């Protein structure tokens with residue numbers, strides 16, 4: 459399996475966590491992909507076009523051995539977890555399942571809000587939209603407060619935990635210096651349960667495999683294009 463993803467390991471990637479928890483780490487070929495474009499639509503870091511495999515052109519994307527391509531991190535993690543026979547991160551049914559899915563949605567939306575703000579920070583300060591920060595920040599704060607209440611219940615690690623872990627980790631320890639409303643926001647402040655929970659879960663081997671560890675393989679656009687082409691070839695021949 460090939461996982462196309464942005465190899466920034468300053469935050470926790472839930473797709474990597476779930477792959478590792480499912481015992482699939484060794485079967486995963488990670489393909490570094492930098493999908494971001496500048497305001498003129500040019501790739502910021504070279505040519506990492508995902509559009510032949512995924513119409514949204516976003517990462518992560520998982521290409522299976524038969525050429526099937528899954529995108530949307532929620533689809534990918536559910537697929538990876540479904541390969542497990544026991545101890546799945548998706549509770550099978552009932553209240554626990556809905557609670558885990560609810561927290562997965564919370565964590566993923568937290569992540570998307572944080573990505574939105576960090577992309578806004580690419581603009582010169584005078585071009586950044588204060589209204590965007592005013593719209594997004596209350597969502598981030600309310601999500602963190604909900605996560606604090608949940609973390610105080612000494613929860614099991616499930617798919618919702620993996621989602622929250624990714625979202626919280628993306629905020630960084632000190633937030634962004636460029637944020638118009640909350641520069642250097644510290645999510646830990648006033649949230650002791652979430653802070654303790656976070657420190658405990660990042661010790662999991664599935665997190666330690668990548669968090670704050672630089673990607674040390676090939677990251678060139680040519681490498682990326684080779685892998686895209688390999689998937690297209692499989693699809694052509696099947």
Ligand SMILES: N[C@@H](CCC(=O)N[C@@H](CS)C(=O)NCC(=O)O)C(=O)O
Pocket residue numbers: 464493494495514515516517518529530531532566570573
């Ligand atoms: N809902 C998507 C969001 C993924 C996402 O936001 N990916 C960003 C990188 S963090 C991306 O590929 N952006 C490139 C683009 O929007 O063209 C998921 O969970 O998979």
